[in-house]
Amino acid sequence: MEDSENQTEVILLACGSFNPITNMHLRLFELARDHLQETGKYKVVRGIISPVGDAYLKKGLVNASHRVAMARLAAENSDWLEVDDWESNQKEWQETIQVLRYHHQKLKHSYSANSVEDARLPNRTTRKRKRAAVSQLPVRMNQPKRKCIDFATRKIANMLKPQKFIKQEGDVFSIQTTSTFRNYSVKFKIGEEFDEDNKGLDNRKCRSVVTWDKDKIVCTQNGEKKNRGWSHWIEGDELYLELRCEGQTSTQVFKRA
Numbered sequence: 001m002e003d004s005e006n007q008t009e010v011i012l013l014a015c016g017s018f019n020p021i022t023n024m025h026l027r028l029f030e031l032a033r034d035h036l037q038e039t040g041k042y043k044v045v046r047g048i049i050s051p052v053g054d055a056y057l058k059k060g061l062v063n064a065s066h067r068v069a070m071a072r073l074a075a076e077n078s079d080w081l082e083v084d085d086w087e088s089n090q091k092e093w094q095e096t097i098q099v100l101r102y103h104h105q106k107l108k109h110s111y112s113a114n115s116v117e118d119a120r121l122p123n124r125t126t127r128k129r130k131r132a133a134v135s136q137l138p139v140r141m142n143q144p145k146r147k148c149i150d151f152a153t154r155k156i157a158n159m160l161k162p163q164k165f166i167k168q169e170g171d172v173f174s175i176q177t178t179s180t181f182r183n184y185s186v187k188f189k190i191g192e193e194f195d196e197d198n199k200g201l202d203n204r205k206c207r208s209v210v211t212w213d214k215d216k217i218v219c220t221q222n223g224e225k226k227n228r229g230w231s232h233w234i235e236g237d238e239l240y241l242e243l244r245c246e247g248q249t250s251t252q253v254f255k256r257a
Contacts, residue, residue: 007043010036013103015087015096018051019062021071025049029081047081048103055093064088164239164254166232173210173217175232188219196221 012032018025029047036042051067052058068085075081087099162179171190177183188194188210196208206223216233228245239254 007041010042010044011103011107012044012047013050013100014048015050015099016052017056017058017061018049018067018071019058019060020067021049021051021074026074026078026081033080045080047078049075049081049083050087050099050103051083051085053088053090053093055091057093164241166239190217 012029014025014029016025033044033047036044049071051064051071052061054061054064064085065088068083068088071083075083084103086102087094162177165176165178167174172187173190174185174187176185184198186196188196188208190210190212193207193209195205197205204223204225206221206225206228208219208221208229210217210219212218213231216231218231219229221228221230225245227247230244231240231242233240237256239256241252241254243250243252
């Protein structure tokens with residue numbers, strides 16, 4: 001990694017209808033930031049979401065004020081993403097280059113000349129050539145994807161009220177967790193190792209084994225994350241779930257329905 005003083009500061013801008021904004025819109029910002037910063041040449045300092053205005057006239061397009069409000073709710077817990085409503089407030093549809101020029105002028109007052117003012121936006125005669133060059137850049141599809149829980153997923157998860165169903169037949173357990181966002185189910189036999197696919201959670205696969213520890217069922221997950229696992233136990237009418245990963249602990253409490 002290069003010294004931060006030699007890195008070029010970068011601001012990511014995404015224009016689109018965001019009709020509505022989705023988890024993957026936000027994930028694209030994170031993937032772009034990670035890719036740029038991994039080169040050691042760039043430091044991403046901000047991400048800007050710019051919803052298109054109503055003059056775009058896309059079929060089924062929700063009013064711009066609602067799309068902007070949804071985008072701001074989705075990004076409110078981020079410390080580097082923001083929503084700008086300039087484009088959405090324009091009476092006429094704006095080409096992306098016009099939006100770029102607006103933000104270029106606006107950001108001149110916020111960042112140093114080395115990071116923003118010295119940048120040059122393409123003019124109309126060179127725009128086609130610039131776009132063609134960008135389209136030919138390698139996508140690195142063969143590179144491993146970062147598997148992590150992004151801030152949008154965490155935000156949604158904090159708002160959920162999932163239901164959990166546990167069924168026991170001797171030493172065989174099946175646990176199903178349902179919510180309006182994602183569902184997850186797992187089936188295992190006490191003391192027998194099994195492949196656990198956490199698709200819909202953090203998308204990591206691991207080898208797991210569940211054992212009894214007094215009145216708790218304790219799962220140890222062996223995979224790319226260390227010291228990972230979970231525990232279930234009952235106290236009165238409440239079911240407790242403790243999640244562990246690399247020294248971090250999270251506890252959920254469910255009430256009997």
